[in-house]
Amino acid sequence: MRIDIISIFPEYFTPLEVSLVGKARERGILDIRLHQLRDWTHDVHKTVDDTPYGGGPGMVMKPEVWGEAIDAVIAQGGPEGAGLPRMIVPTPSGRPFTQRVALEYAREPWLLFTPARYEGIDARVVDEYRSRLRVDEVSIGDYVLAGGEAAVLVIVETVARLLPGVIGNAQSVADDSFAPGPMENLLEGPVYTKPPVWRGHPVPEILLSGHHARIARWRRDQALRRTFEMRPDLIARLDPESLDERDREV
């Protein structure tokens, strides 16, 4: 997968050089390219923003600069056969970014992220590129960040761990909370490791029993309880068909 990120803070993406994403880049699974938006300005101050039409607080990012930058990245071409990139615009007013959306993105050969700052990008940029590309305006949650870079970090890491070969244990991905299937809309239950007793806190006996069926049942019970306690809104989304008699008792 090829990923292009255009930003006025390319240094914000240093975390993509380490850990899981960094290793995926070293192994050639991910090709991430960063671009400094100001490289497409033409004034001595490298201006990327201006006052909003209609008045109001803050500044808006100029369409000309973004248009030249996006055109230049597209013109570089992507992976063979990839065609044009899917453009992802983080915004507080976007559709929710979920595990299902991440799975969609993980199937794409080329993603182009356009994280903005200030009050966002002139709306005509999205209008322009919707006529040429698939454009997604997405939000990572119901709170307001200072810009889109943190959202890109979240999205890239979420998508990267879904790519074949990135996570050693593919079952771990399949068992993710929110992954489509039996675990969808269920939160992870508690996890434990050695020692068997820590500061007087024992590991639940069932986990030491070696009885895999009972352990699986216990874990599902814990996931249901955790979901009920922390995210009752997700309980309503559970597919009744996916619940057995025991689940209904929990």
Ligand SMILES: N#Cc1c(-c2ccc3ccn(Cc4ccccn4)c3c2)n[nH]c1N
């Ligand atoms: N994804 C996502 C986001 C964002 C986000 C994404 C991009 C930008 C570009 C500028 N700002 C600041 C800003 C403040 C006020 C109104 C508009 N924009 C962003 C915020 N906030 N919360 C999310 N879940």
